[in-house]
Structure formats: structure tokens, C-alpha cells
Amino acid sequence: MKIANSPPLHYNACMGFGNRVKTTLFFRAPAFADPDKTLAARQIFSIVRAFVLSAVFLQIVQIALAPKITVRWLALLLGTIAVSLFLLEFVRRGHVRPASFLLVLSLWLLISIFSWSATGLGARAAWGYFIVVFISGMLLGKWMGIAAAGICSASTLGLALGAPIMSPDPIRFWLINTMYLVAVLLLQDLASRSIRASLERAKNELRERQLAETELRKSDERFKQLSSLTSEGIIIQAGGVILDANQAFAELAGYANSDQLIGKNGLEIISFTAESRQRVLANMRVDSTATYEVDIIKPDGSLLSAETHGREINYLGRQARLVSMIDITKRKQSERALQERENMLSSIFRAAPTGIGVVCNRVLTLVNSRICEMTGWNQDELIGKSSRILYVSDADFEYVGKEKYRQIAERGTGTVETRWQCKDGRIIDVLLSSTPINPLDQSAGVTFTALDITDRKQGEEKLLESERRYRTLFESAGDAIFLLHGDRIIDCNSKTLEVFGCGREQIISLPISRFHPAQQPDGSDSLIEGQKKNTAALHGDPQFFEWRHIRFDGTSFDAEVSLARIQLVAGDFLLALVRDISERKKLEEQLRQAQKMEAIGILAGGVAHDFNNILSTIVGYTSLLQMKQKAGDPFKEYIERILTASERAVNLTSSLLAFSRKQEIELRPLDINDTIYGFHKILARLIGEDIDFHLDLASRTLVVDADVRQVEQLLMNLANNSRDAMPRGGKLTIRTEAVVLKEPRAEIPAGSYAVITVADSGTGMSKDVQAHIFEPFFTTKEVGKGTGLGLAIVYGIVKKHSGFIHMASISGAGTAFSIYLPLKAQSVKKTARRKQEKIPSGSETILLIEDDAAVRQVTRSMLEEFGYTVLEAANGIEAQTVFQRQREQVQLILCDLIMPRMNGRETHAAIKKIKDDIKVIFMSGYTADIIAGKGIADPGIQLLQKPLNPSTLLKKIRSVLDK
Numbered sequence: 001m002k003i004a005n006s007p008p009l010h011y012n013a014c015m016g017f018g019n020r021v022k023t024t025l026f027f028r029a030p031a032f033a034d035p036d037k038t039l040a041a042r043q044i045f046s047i048v049r050a051f052v053l054s055a056v057f058l059q060i061v062q063i064a065l066a067p068k069i070t071v072r073w074l075a076l077l078l079g080t081i082a083v084s085l086f087l088l089e090f091v092r093r094g095h096v097r098p099a100s101f102l103l104v105l106s107l108w109l110l111i112s113i114f115s116w117s118a119t120g121l122g123a124r125a126a127w128g129y130f131i132v133v134f135i136s137g138m139l140l141g142k143w144m145g146i147a148a149a150g151i152c153s154a155s156t157l158g159l160a161l162g163a164p165i166m167s168p169d170p171i172r173f174w175l176i177n178t179m180y181l182v183a184v185l186l187l188q189d190l191a192s193r194s195i196r197a198s199l200e201r202a203k204n205e206l207r208e209r210q211l212a213e214t215e216l217r218k219s220d221e222r223f224k225q226l227s228s229l230t231s232e233g234i235i236i237q238a239g240g241v242i243l244d245a246n247q248a249f250a251e252l253a254g255y256a257n258s259d260q261l262i263g264k265n266g267l268e269i270i271s272f273t274a275e276s277r278q279r280v281l282a283n284m285r286v287d288s289t290a291t292y293e294v295d296i297i298k299p300d301g302s303l304l305s306a307e308t309h310g311r312e313i314n315y316l317g318r319q320a321r322l323v324s325m326i327d328i329t330k331r332k333q334s335e336r337a338l339q340e341r342e343n344m345l346s347s348i349f350r351a352a353p354t355g356i357g358v359v360c361n362r363v364l365t366l367v368n369s370r371i372c373e374m375t376g377w378n379q380d381e382l383i384g385k386s387s388r389i390l391y392v393s394d395a396d397f398e399y400v401g402k403e404k405y406r407q408i409a410e411r412g413t414g415t416v417e418t419r420w421q422c423k424d425g426r427i428i429d430v431l432l433s434s435t436p437i438n439p440l441d442q443s444a445g446v447t448f449t450a451l452d453i454t455d456r457k458q459g460e461e462k463l464l465e466s467e468r469r470y471r472t473l474f475e476s477a478g479d480a481i482f483l484l485h486g487d488r489i490i491d492c493n494s495k496t497l498e499v500f501g502c503g504r505e506q507i508i509s510l511p512i513s514r515f516h517p518a519q520q521p522d523g524s525d526s527l528i529e530g531q532k533k534n535t536a537a538l539h540g541d542p543q544f545f546e547w548r549h550i551r552f553d554g555t556s557f558d559a560e561v562s563l564a565r566i567q568l569v570a571g572d573f574l575l576a577l578v579r580d581i582s583e584r585k586k587l588e589e590q591l592r593q594a595q596k597m598e599a600i601g602i603l604a605g606g607v608a609h610d611f612n613n614i615l616s617t618i619v620g621y622t623s624l625l626q627m628k629q630k631a632g633d634p635f636k637e638y639i640e641r642i643l644t645a646s647e648r649a650v651n652l653t654s655s656l657l658a659f660s661r662k663q664e665i666e667l668r669p670l671d672i673n674d675t676i677y678g679f680h681k682i683l684a685r686l687i688g689e690d691i692d693f694h695l696d697l698a699s700r701t702l703v704v705d706a707d708v709r710q711v712e713q714l715l716m717n718l719a720n721n722s723r724d725a726m727p728r729g730g731k732l733t734i735r736t737e738a739v740v741l742k743e744p745r746a747e748i749p750a751g752s753y754a755v756i757t758v759a760d761s762g763t764g765m766s767k768d769v770q771a772h773i774f775e776p777f778f779t780t781k782e783v784g785k786g787t788g789l790g791l792a793i794v795y796g797i798v799k800k801h802s803g804f805i806h807m808a809s810i811s812g813a814g815t816a817f818s819i820y821l822p823l824k825a826q827s828v829k830k831t832a833r834r835k836q837e838k839i840p841s842g843s844e845t846i847l848l849i850e851d852d853a854a855v856r857q858v859t860r861s862m863l864e865e866f867g868y869t870v871l872e873a874a875n876g877i878e879a880q881t882v883f884q885r886q887r888e889q890v891q892l893i894l895c896d897l898i899m900p901r902m903n904g905r906e907t908h909a910a911i912k913k914i915k916d917d918i919k920v921i922f923m924s925g926y927t928a929d930i931i932a933g934k935g936i937a938d939p940g941i942q943l944l945q946k947p948l949n950p951s952t953l954l955k956k957i958r959s960v961l962d963k
Helices: 035-065 071-092 096-116 122-140 142-162 170-229 247-253 274-285 329-351 369-375 394-411 454-476 494-500 526-538 582-628 636-659 672-687 708-725 790-800 853-865 876-885 904-914 928-934 950-961
Strands: 233-238 241-245 292-297 303-315 318-327 355-360 363-367 414-421 427-436 446-452 480-485 488-492 543-550 556-568 571-580 668-671 691-696 703-706 730-741 751-760 804-810 814-822 845-849 869-873 890-896 919-924 943-945
Touching (some): 096 122, 096 142, 142 170, 247 318, 369 446, 427 454, 494 571, 526 543, 582 950, 672 751, 703 708, 708 751, 790 814, 876 890, 876 904, 919 950
Parallel strands (some): 691 730, 919 943
Antiparallel strands (some): 233 241, 427 446, 480 488, 480 571, 556 571, 730 751, 751 814, 804 814
């Protein structure tokens, strides 16, 4: 029988799930894939064991025979043991046949050495060769057995002849021994045949067992691989004791390695909750194969949920139970979370204030109660129906479908505003938002929300209407209105653009300081003052103030500004209202001028009566003196100067009254050139000889409607100003010309004008002075040298004549005033200068009624000087008494119009009751407005204005008496 050399097969007989290879005993024969080799290895191991035991026995016998331990003996014993160990290792490594040969050789050598020793058995030990031959035939085969028999026969002969203890009959010993060797060969052959048959059966059984074990090993390996890959914990237990377990189960139980579980009770290593423990025991008792859930308390105290089931199996020839267990904690948590989410969504679905539903192919499959509340339909009436039931028209239904799915295709959701019709016919506005349940498969349905926006739409419409009204008011406001964020303009109305002179794109985002001058009229810094007011307004203190602004082109204007804080969504803003008050300022300035003029008028009117009475006395007595003087009288010049001064005083009073409009002017056509020429001598005396006075009159006639006395007063005031501007002399020119304006020039409209220019070479005026020259009481002269009324009177006279005045002045280079008076087309007839007329006289009796004694006295003197008889009365009552006594003699009443107790009209009315046809001439020193205010002057009465001069008075008396 041949034994092939092949590596040993390491087989785990326990067939567990772990790498549990148990240590092989040193004297246990290895197993090989080749059954013959395995049998041979077992035989060798058996023989070696016997060999070692025999060697030890023989050594013991030798010690017994010769009780002495020698080096040879010790070497022989140790050599025997070493050779045995070497043979065993050699076999374990798979070298079975060489090991068999070495074993036979070792036995032969051991017997030979033992037989040759003096202490051994001598030639008798050759009987041990029988064993060598038998083993050789068994292990190495028939022919090797024959060879071994030959060698052993020869060795026997040698021992018989030469051993220390020889046989008595060596030959006979050899022959007997040889015969026995042959008999051993024959017996070994017979035994080998029998053993071979047994071995063949054993070999077949071993082969079958090896095949079964191989399949079992493969199955076990596959099972181990599968069990190590699965997350499902698996154990095999019998009677509650764990026989095997995979790593997943060890981790479920809280152990690091599955080997720690083997041999332990499963109910002890796993801490089940009380309820789960009862469930496990119940299933084990009935050998249930059902799947059920258990809760396990982990070592850290946390709870683990597992799903387990078991079944009965045959495990390594014994009945066992295979139990699998999988961790479903995360699944349970997910299920709980999913359930909670479903509960939450269900709660939201039920309680949401917004309608929620699902449509599939535009058929309603689910709606919440809010949709029912919105539409009046119940769920049974809606679910399963086409959503067309909710729409007002087919057009709305189709539009929503197309638009919704278009938006879903573009961005995944769709939002559409539409109208729904409720069950009761009401129509509501709805905002629909839709999204597919499965974006990849819209046939699964679409979830939608429906928000009733009817109130919002109505609110938006109201808001839009409010916005339109606000915008209309905002844009149509007469004031500039703009919104400030910080200091920048973010919105404004059209009036703002008009006021500041710019476009919307120019003003938006500009800082408001862009429209501030550097300083305000009071000298304050515009930027600092503006920031203060803005800050105060932002802190809730509304501001209202006057402010100087500049337009986009740089021109300035005065404005009233109102600042208030308003709170919008984006934060706090300032609402500014700006009202351009430039025109109002002008009107206020005009009002102030009018008030000044009124003050002048009140002053002039108040003193005019007394002043005229005084002048009447002066003029009257001076005129009488002039009449009585003789030729060559040295006082003639003095008297003329008194009369000239008195005439100037009269004209000044008249100018003041005309300027303040307390006295009406008498307009008539006159030639300006003639008027100026006739008055220039008086002007020349007024300005003095150190001023070069020159006239430059137009060659053509310049006719205007004017009051000659007012024109003369105008020229006198301008000449007086020029004289004061040239204290060291200079040049004064009065020039006239005709000017035709085809287009307006400043405030002067187009038209034909007679222009009077009064120019001097004086000191001129600064810009600041020029701005105030026409204001009443404004003067640059020293105290006592100017009233501040000269140019104001000039301005008033020009305006009374519907004219215009223009002034040009350069400081240090002179001033020129140009008066524009409307030019008339008609001409003025030239009248020859008449000789001085003689003052008429008379002999009639005149009743003089005057409350002022001085005026009464001078008037009586003038009348008596010219032949009249005069009766006096100081008041109306006294006049009635005087007239009652001498009513037949009195032909005329000369009566002051305004007197104490009874005025002139009342006195005349009383006297008319006595004599109805009595003639009357009234006189007064009061202004026309005072007389009109008292209602005592009729248009047809004869009225003389004080002061009275003899010529005017006597001519008037004569004309009335002669009627």
C-alpha cells in the first residue's frame, strides 16, 4: 500500500462560527486529504508510541540486569526519544513514506545495538527482528518486507556469530530465526490481506466522512461568512445555553466578541424588559416560529427594540434552537417619527386656517374642513368630483390648469390667483399654491393650498384707491412735499420739481443740503442749523420755520418749512412741506411800505389842518404886505422869499398827502418839456451855483397825463437828493426822450413812454443802499439832515401816474433816475402867457365863520382890504345868531367846513332855513379822506383848500357872487 505525500488537513471538529481551532495533542495522528496517507500516518503514530514504550521498557530491563547508568545508556535512551519525536514531526509535515522507512531503519538499528551490547540480551534480542519485518511489510509493502527479512536474517547470523552473548548454536539459531522470519512474512501477508480489506473499508468510510466533513466545513464557512455580513444577530442554543453566536448578536447583547457568549444562558446575558422576557419565554415553551418584538435594556441604560424569531434545528447531531434578532430601534424611531409627523400633518390639515386639498387629474381626492367652510360644500359633495365644481367659469378652470402646470414644470410649484364660486353662489377670490406629491410622477396627484383673499383683495383695492387719492393730493398739493431718509430725498411731488427747478431724476437721492445756501439771512450756518431741525423732528418734535432755499440753478427763495416724523415699514422718515413765500414776502414788504405810507398819511392828514391854517396866516399876511409895498422897497426880496418858502411848504404838504393817497391828484395832459423848462429856474436856485445844471430836452413834444404840481415836487426831490450827493459840486442833468419798448423790460411792459432822466455825478450808492432807497423813512444822511421821505414820495408820485422808475448807480460814479410815464398821442395847445390879472374887489357883506382866530383875522383883513364888509362868527351857533340879526345884509357865507359842535354843512343847513337862497363857499385845511369820511362834502359844493392866498380867495368869492 502506497502512501502519497500531501499536506495535513486542519479540520475544526466543533464546527463553530468563530475561529476556535483546538490544540492538537502531540501524539494524535494528523488527518490528510488522502485516506491511504491518513491510515499510514495513524499506523506510524501507533508504532512510534509502541517503539518509545518498548525502548523505555528495554532500558529499564537493562538497568535491572546491570544497575549502572552509563553515558552509553543515557545516549541510547535520549537518542531513541529524539528519533521518535523527529519521526512524529516528519509525519505531521506530510512525509509519511520517508518516515515509514526511517521508522523501520530505527527499529532495526535499535535492536541491533541492543543485541550487540554486553548488557543486552545478546543474540536472543534478534527475535526483535520479527517486529521489524512485520512493520516493514505493513508500512512499506510486500517487497520491502522481503528485503527487510533478508537484512534481518543476515543481521541474525552476524549476531549469532559475533555478539558478546552468542548463541550456543549459531547456525541453528540463524536457521530457526530465518524460518521464523519467513513465517512472519507469511503471517504478515495473510494479516495484510485481512487488514487491507479492513483498511479499505475504513478508508472508504474515512473518505465518506472526509467528504461529509468537507461539505460541512464548506457549509459552515458559507454560514460564517453570511452571518458575519448580516446585521441580524444569530445564536444557536440548546436548553437555554448558547452553543454559537455571530458578532452581530454579541453587539446587540453589549459584548465585544461573540466568543464571550458561548456556554452562557441567553436570558442572563440579555436584559429584557419584564414584558419582553415573558414574551420570549412563552415563545420558547411552544417552540414558536412567529416573529415578535422585544425591548432590551442596554448596559448604558438605553432601550433597544429588536425583532426576533426562532426555529428548531439539528446542530452537530443534537436538537437546538436557532434564534435570529435584528435591531429595529431606528426603524421604530422612524415609525414613531413618521407617525408623529402624520399626526402633526393630520392636525395641520384639520386645523389649518388655509384650505388644503389633493387633486389627481384635477379630480378632488382630499379636502380639509377649511375648504368646506370657504365654499359651503361638504367633503362628501367635493371628494371624487372634478375641481370644475369650484370655478366660476370654464375659462377660469382652464386658465388655472394651464398656468399651474406651466409653473410646476418651470420651478416645481405653481401659484395662481383665481375665483371660486361657493355653493350659495357667492364668488370669492382665492390664491392657489400647488406642488406635485411626486415631482417625477405628476399622476400621483397634486397638493394645493387655497387662501381666501377676498378681504385682502378688497383691502388692496381700498389701499390702491387710498394710494391714488394720496398720490393725487400729493401731486396736486400747492406746496412742495418730499420725503427724507437721513438727509437724502427719496420721493417728492411735482410741485417740488417746480419749486426747486429740476427733474425727478436730478433730485431723487440728493442730500437736502444741496438746496441750502451757505448761510441763512440771520447769518447762521445752514448745514448745522438744518441738522438741528432734522434731529429735533426725528425725535418727535415737529418743526415749523422760515428758511432760505436755493433752486437747482442757484437762485434763492424764501420758504416756510414744516418737518414732521413719519414711521414707515422701512423705518423713520421725515416728511417735509416747503411753501415758496417769495411772493408773500414781496406782498408783506409792500404791506410794510403801505403801512409806512399810511403812517405818513395819518401824520400828514393829522397835521395838515393845523399846518394849512398856519400857512394860511403866513401866506395871507405876506401877500397883504406884498400888495402894500412900494417900488424899491428893500424888503421886497424878503417878502418874495417868504412866499416862495410858503409855496414850497404847501407843495410839500400836498405831495405828502398825494403820496399817502390822502389827497387825489389832478391829472391833465401836459407837455413834460414845458413843465421842466418852466420849473428849472426854481430848481437852479434850490441846488446852488456850485453845481453845473444842464437841461437836455427832447425835440419833440412829450404829452402825458400828469398833475403839474406833483411833477414839480418829483423833480424838486430828485434835485435835492442830487445836491446832497455832490457836497463839493458836480454836474446835474435832466434829460427827456421818447422810448418805444417792443418787449417788456423788467417790470416795465411794452409800450410808448416819455422818459425823464435825472443824472448826477455824485457819490453814488452801494447795492445794500439801493435795495432800500424807496422805503419811507430810510435815509443815509445824518440826523437832522434828512427825513427819509424824499425818494419814497417820488416813488409814490410815479405810481400815482401809472409810471415806472428805474435807478442805476455806481458807488463813487453817480446816480441816474429814469421815470417812465405813458406817452399820449395828443398834443397840447400852446397858450400865450397872460399878464398878471388884477385881483377883483367888492362891496358885499360876507359872513366869515372860522374857528381858528388867526385864520379868521387874516381872512377878514384880506376881504376888507378889497372892499368887502365882514361879519365874524367863531362857530356855527354864533353864526346863526349873527345871520339872524343881519340876514338881509349878508350876501355870502365863507365857512370852515369842519368845526367843533356844528360843522360847516350843518351850519349852512341851519342858515338856509332862515334864508334859503344864501350863497356859501366852504374852506378846509383837512385832507380829502377826512372830509369824505365825515360825509360832509357833496360833489357840487364850492370848496377852497387851505392855505388861502388873496388872489385865489377873492377870485372865487367874486365868481360865486357874480353868478
